[in-house]
Amino acid sequence: MRKRAEVTRRGNLVRSTYWHGVAAGDAVVVDGPKERRQHWVFVAHVVNESTNDEWVEVRGGRTGEAKGRSFRPDVIYPSCSKKGSRLVGLSLAAAPQLEIR
Numbered sequence: 001m002r003k004r005a006e007v008t009r010r011g012n013l014v015r016s017t018y019w020h021g022v023a024a025g026d027a028v029v030v031d032g033p034k035e036r037r038q039h040w041v042f043v044a045h046v047v048n049e050s051t052n053d054e055w056v057e058v059r060g061g062r063t064g065e066a067k068g069r070s071f072r073p074d075v076i077y078p079s080c081s082k083k084g085s086r087l088v089g090l091s092l093a094a095a096p097q098l099e100i101r
Helices: none
Strands: 007-010 013-016 027-030 039-048 053-061 067-071 076-078
Touching: 027 053, 039 067
Parallel strands: none
Antiparallel strands: 007 013, 013 039, 027 039, 027 076, 039 053, 053 067
16 A cells, blocks of 8 residues: 655645655656666655746766756656556656556
8 A cells, every 4th residue: 555645835846746646755767868877766846836836856877876856747758658668658747647546
């Protein structure tokens, strides 16, 4: 059973630990020249309600690192989309990985 999503609000920022089928701690792939070769885990999805900006917070980097970074939602892919050095399929923003019930 998955942990429940934690949604916190601080001013105009709404931060959720569950987004489009990934929960905090789940492995994701970041589509970028350097980032694709590194290992990332999902931390949170954040929306600024006053500007409608949104971003995804991840943690990771090269082996042994635990850097916190944030990226646009359209460059975040599920971990199963990485085939060697290529990405196949759509990003989580375009194709959420929702559970079938």
